[in-house]
Amino acid sequence: MLDISSSPVGPIGIFDSGIGGLTVVKALMALLPGEDLIYVGDTARVPYGVKSPETIRRYAGEITEFLIGRGVKLLIVACNTMSAVARDSISALARVPLIDVIEAGAACALAQTRNNRIGIIGTPATINSKAYLAAIGRFDGSGEIRAFSRACPLFVPLVEEGWLDHRVTRLIAQEYLASIIDEDIDVLILGCTHYPLLKPLLQNIVGPGVALIDSAQAVAENARRQLQALQMLNPASGKAQRDFFVTDAPDHFRRVGEAFLGQELPQVRVISL
Amino acid sequence: MLDISSSPVGPIGIFDSGIGGLTVVKALMALLPGEDLIYVGDTARVPYGVKSPETIRRYAGEITEFLIGRGVKLLIVACNTMSAVARDSISALARVPLIDVIEAGAACALAQTRNNRIGIIGTPATINSKAYLAAIGRFDGSGEIRAFSRACPLFVPLVEEGWLDHRVTRLIAQEYLASIIDEDIDVLILGCTHYPLLKPLLQNIVGPGVALIDSAQAVAENARRQLQALQMLNPASGKAQRDFFVTDAPDHFRRVGEAFLGQELPQVRVISL
Numbered sequence: 344m345l346d347i348s349s350s351p352v353g354p355i356g357i358f359d360s361g362i363g364g365l366t367v368v369k370a371l372m373a374l375l376p377g378e379d380l381i382y383v384g385d386t387a388r389v390p391y392g393v394k395s396p397e398t399i400r401r402y403a404g405e406i407t408e409f410l411i412g413r414g415v416k417l418l419i420v421a422c423n424t425m426s427a428v429a430r431d432s433i434s435a436l437a438r439v440p441l442i443d444v445i446e447a448g449a450a451c452a453l454a455q456t457r458n459n460r461i462g463i464i465g466t467p468a469t470i471n472s473k474a475y476l477a478a479i480g481r482f483d484g485s486g487e488i489r490a491f492s493r494a495c496p497l498f499v500p501l502v503e504e505g506w507l508d509h510r511v512t513r514l515i516a517q518e519y520l521a522s523i524i525d526e527d528i529d530v531l532i533l534g535c536t537h538y539p540l541l542k543p544l545l546q547n548i549v550g551p552g553v554a555l556i557d558s559a560q561a562v563a564e565n566a567r568r569q570l571q572a573l574q575m576l577n578p579a580s581g582k583a584q585r586d587f588f589v590t591d592a593p594d595h596f597r598r599v600g601e602a603f604l605g606q607e608l609p610q611v612r613v614i615s616l
Numbered sequence: 617m618l619d620i621s622s623s624p625v626g627p628i629g630i631f632d633s634g635i636g637g638l639t640v641v642k643a644l645m646a647l648l649p650g651e652d653l654i655y656v657g658d659t660a661r662v663p664y665g666v667k668s669p670e671t672i673r674r675y676a677g678e679i680t681e682f683l684i685g686r687g688v689k690l691l692i693v694a695c696n697t698m699s700a701v702a703r704d705s706i707s708a709l710a711r712v713p714l715i716d717v718i719e720a721g722a723a724c725a726l727a728q729t730r731n732n733r734i735g736i737i738g739t740p741a742t743i744n745s746k747a748y749l750a751a752i753g754r755f756d757g758s759g760e761i762r763a764f765s766r767a768c769p770l771f772v773p774l775v776e777e778g779w780l781d782h783r784v785t786r787l788i789a790q791e792y793l794a795s796i797i798d799e800d801i802d803v804l805i806l807g808c809t810h811y812p813l814l815k816p817l818l819q820n821i822v823g824p825g826v827a828l829i830d831s832a833q834a835v836a837e838n839a840r841r842q843l844q845a846l847q848m849l850n851p852a853s854g855k856a857q858r859d860f861f862v863t864d865a866p867d868h869f870r871r872v873g874e875a876f877l878g879q880e881l882p883q884v885r886v887i888s889l
Contacts, residue, residue: 504769592668
């Protein structure tokens with residue numbers, strides 16, 4: 344399955360339908376500072392959540408081929424919609440190891456729950472796909488896990504508005520989370536790459552007894568494990584290169600992206616797929 | 617400029633990047649119940665607001681050609697982004713009379729203001745385009761109009777969530793509108809086709825002294841005036857035909873669309889442009 348051309352000095356490819364995957368880039372930069380990264384955000388066609396599975400698979404395939412063409416050694420699907428709908432078709436094209444946010448988040452939640460009661464929040468598209476439930480089911484040896492989901496459609500626009508600690512965001516979060524908090528969960532999967540920006544507020548609402556699973560963080564840890572196991576960690580100690588590609592008008596991406604990345608974005612280039 | 621093939625029995629073509637233009641369809645159905653309507657919502661490529669002007673013009677051109685090909689006698693751009701960015705290029709292709717939401721809304725606001733102080737709310741893309749300000753400037757013979765704008769990025773997701781009279785929506789609206797209410801406006805343009813669904817709540821916040829300009833309503837009135845002047849009103853008294861086309865997965869469109877239309881949507885067909 345591994346492409347013989349893959350080498351430890353190749354970059355890691357990360358892609359998303361838009362901007363949210365930058366939380367994965369941030370986590371990778373912190374955990375694997377020596378790795379070169381290539382990010383693709385399909386900003387011309389975002390959001391994917393309302394598109395049909397066939398269309399999503401086609402778009403995901405185009406991005407995958409772009410990244411494979413640039414010699415990536417590991418591919419990260421940092422988009423819940425593509426992970427839910429197109430994982431298999433991406434995998435068929437990838438020829439390098441593949442990590443997706445849903446499997447990484449589900450595995451991490453299973454490792455952390457003590458009472459086997461897991462909460463999941465995400466966009467309507469992700470929650471309706473039941474992809475987290477399916478991934479938990481695949482990993483759950485005991486058959487004793489119970490999972491409780493809630494779609495939170497206003498969280499993405501609230502994050503993009505920058506209202507990360509606004510009383511309105513708090514009210515909305517209280518309303519969204521009430522029913523799953525009642526289920527006595529002890530871990531909560533943040534099933535959308537925008538949500539890590541709401542972590543302090545969400546932690547405050549669910550209380551200290553519930554562990555928040557940041558799937559961006561889970562993906563980065565999984566990437567380190569896989570590269571270590573394959574002896575593919577980049578041995579270079581120089582300055583890592585990070586390339587950012589979008590498919591349309593980079594202004595919004597650049598402006599909002601800095602909040603996601605926690606630092607200024609380097610040059611953002613526009614490509615057509 | 618008029619296409620010689622245009623006839624009073626031709627349909628009216630209405631298009632939008634997505635679902636919001638259905639408020640225009642609703643207003644047309646009430647005001648011109650005898651007219652056949654064809655609606656195109658480019659749901660595969662929504663939202664347009666983050667795309668570059670070149671891309672928006674190309675997409676608008678594709679939709680225009682589709683509708684012209686179906687023999688429309690009047691074309692309505694029920695999308696603020698396309699009205700702001702692509703009006704001229706649509707007009708060059710259209711060969712039939714053209715109405716856009718921005719000009720219709722601006723003209724209506726000018727007719728209604730008594731103190732010459734106009735407020736405008738819309739999505740960030742619409743407000744940043746300054747298209748309402750430009751339209752007001754073109755129509756303002758006196759040179760005495762003052763206009764005050766505010767982007768309201770959370771209103772569209774709140775409407776799509778169905779929180780039309782939720783206390784959170786009220787809090788957000790109070791925050792968004794505070795600065796323009798302070799400017800002593802006497803009309804407020806709802807510069808987004810989603811906003812008419814928030815009319816009762818917004819009217820309550822701005823108070824009875826401020827007239828809300830519903831651009832969907834303004835477009836329908838403008839359409840009636842133009843067709844009357846051109847003697848193109850449909851003389852048929854039979855059941856009017858309404859056709860709805862989208863470019864991807866009609867489920868969300870159908871579900872959310874009913875709230876916009878105020879009645880069940882008939883068959884929705886998928887086309888590729």
